[in-house]
Amino acid sequence: MSGYNSLLTLSGSEIWGYRLSQLVGSGSYGAVYRASSGSDTIAVKISCEEQDLAIEALTLQLFYYRNAVPKFHFCNKYGPYHTIGMELLSHDMDSIWQKVDWMAFERPTLIKFIYQALTCLEAVHALKIVHRDVKLSNFAITQPRTPGNQVSVRILDFGLSHVYADADGNLRDDSRSFDFSKMKYAAYDASLGCDPMPKDDICQLGYAVMYAAGFDFAQQLKLPADDLSNWKGELIRDPANNLPLSVKFMLPFFELVADLNDVVPIKYDLLKQRIQECLPEVDATCDSILSEENGKLTLT
Numbered sequence: 378m379s380g381y382n383s384l385l386t387l388s389g390s391e392i393w394g395y396r397l398s399q400l401v402g403s404g405s406y407g408a409v410y411r412a413s414s415g416s417d418t419i420a421v422k423i424s425c426e427e428q429d430l431a432i433e434a435l436t437l438q439l440f441y442y443r444n445a446v447p448k449f450h451f452c453n454k455y456g457p458y459h460t461i462g463m464e465l466l467s468h469d470m471d472s473i474w475q476k477v478d479w480m481a482f483e484r485p486t487l488i489k490f491i492y493q494a495l496t497c498l499e500a501v502h503a504l505k506i507v508h509r510d511v512k513l514s515n516f517a518i519t520q521p522r523t524p525g526n527q528v529s530v531r532i533l534d535f536g537l538s539h540v541y542a543d544a545d546g547n548l549r550d551d552s553r554s555f556d557f558s559k560m561k562y563a564a565y566d567a568s569l570g571c572d573p574m575p576k577d578d579i580c581q582l583g584y585a586v587m588y589a590a591g592f593d594f595a596q597q598l599k600l601p602a603d604d605l606s607n608w609k610g611e612l613i614r615d616p617a618n619n620l621p622l623s624v625k626f627m628l629p630f631f632e633l634v635a636d637l638n639d640v641v642p643i644k645y646d647l648l649k650q651r652i653q654e655c656l657p658e659v660d661a662t663c664d665s666i667l668s669e670e671n672g673k674l675t676l677t
């Protein structure tokens with residue numbers, strides 16, 4: 378069995394006193410299991426990528442008291458694998474999206490999601506960390522709280538993240554030398570070969586919202602590299618005429634995203650204000666509600 382496949386068959390194993398009971402998710406590098414010890418239930422991420430997991434563990438620890446990421450429990454080695462124990466979230470946004478009618482979230486859901494996702498990114502950027510892997514499946518919601526099933530958005534997966542500047546603001550290189558221009562869903566500047574910076578996380582959040590709104594982003598990603606990059610460039614040059622129809626109502630937000638650069642500090646409050654302006658009848662600051670009926674999930 379290949380290294381990666383063996384990551385997917387660890388149900389029943391015991392790690393640091395937690396028994397892995399169910400595979401709840403997997404990505405290119407890791408598998409994530411629900412794990413229990415007595416009444417305590419957490420998520421355990423397992424990967425062969427030592428450095429990425431070490432960076433992720435360090436990052437999660439920095440955010441323990443901020444409600445932006447799953448709370449960190451431990452990191453440890455398990456045979457050939459590296460593991461992180463963390464708060465168990467309920468569903469990632471991509472798997473909820475796959476179950477909604479027409480594979481398109483409704484406007485109120487989109488507005489609340491983007492507001493909370495931006496709040497997560499604000500917390501990440503405040504520590505001079507750039508995430509660099511912003512996509513729908515890297516956001517998840519907390520376990521529903523009672524009464525009312527309220528849930529909040531958290532950002533996941535810091536394997537590609539990087540502390541881009543020191544306390545004095547001097548830029549720091551990443552020795553891992555990733556080539557983000559090859560990443561299909563990279564922001565426009567990164568697709569041209571620039572190092573991804575916080576504004577690019579926000580630009581990628583914009584792509585994630587287009588996808589969540591039902592725009593066929595997967596088809597767009599199949600374009601030849603130059604055409605894809607041109608499309609991303611046009612979105613920034615003239616969002617009013619190039620935004621997909623399903624997110625045109627979010628033009629006030631996308632216009633501000635198009636104006637972001639790496640020099641002027643990002644005004645998160647203004648971005649949030651713009652998000653609220655896109656749909657004034659919905660309070661973007663309210664938590665979302667998760668309901669489940671006959672196996673069908675609804676996030677409102």
Ligand SMILES: Nc1ncnc2c1ncn2[C@@H]1O[C@H](COP(=O)(O)OP(=O)(O)OP(=O)(O)O)[C@@H](O)[C@H]1O
Binds near residue numbers: 405466469535
């Ligand atoms: N704390 C958690 N609680 C519940 N599910 C989680 C948690 N962390 C991750 N998951 C699930 O596991 C999936 C994969 O996790 P993650 O993105 O961290 O793995 P990865 O291998 O680094 O993925 P990628 O391919 O994006 O690099 C997520 O999309 C989500 O469904």
